[in-house]
């Protein structure tokens with residue numbers, strides 16, 4: 177099987193996923209161009225509820241491809257939220273493509289984000305409960321992607337490969 181890999185990662189979370197995907201596919205042939213690939217792997221980090229711009233632009237260049245989509249999100253504690261993001265990301269794909277596998281998990285965020293929530297909490301006291309929730313989510317994200325996330329990702333890749341072969 178020939179596969180291609182494209183991903184964007186600013187702070188390394190999505191890169192961890194990409195490396196895990198590559199490890200699972202170590203015995204397959206990596207090709208540079210998506211046009212030559214039986215499976216196109218695309219990794220994204222979540223920016224305002226969808227993939228960052230470079231990944232959205234990349235997805236728009238794909239036609240007639242089988243795709244494995246993977247990503248990280250800071251607020252990825254709820255499956256409903258993550259599924260919603262995946263839907264927004266898939267909206268960038270032409271109908272000739274098929275997403276045959278996908279995976280998302282939570283990804284830690286920089287400390288400045290927590291500092292900002294604390295500051296806002298002080299500035300807007302009637303929104304305290306809201307910011308407490310954001311801070312609690314921030315703390316939950318700190319350990320992700322974790323070993324269990326990467327294991328689930330490995331399983332998702334293996335299932336996806338079966339659909340190509």
Ligand SMILES: Cc1cc2nc3c(=O)[nH]c(=O)nc-3n(C[C@H](O)[C@H](O)[C@H](O)COP(=O)(O)O)c2cc1C
Nearest residue numbers: 185186187188189190221222224225248250251283
């Ligand atoms: C500018 C910016 C916007 C973000 N927007 C969201 C968002 O809308 N939803 C979310 O769940 N996480 C959001 N995040 C968190 C990142 O998606 C998350 O930390 C991700 O794992 C970062 O991936 P990376 O380490 O591969 O860059 C945002 C982060 C930044 C820096």
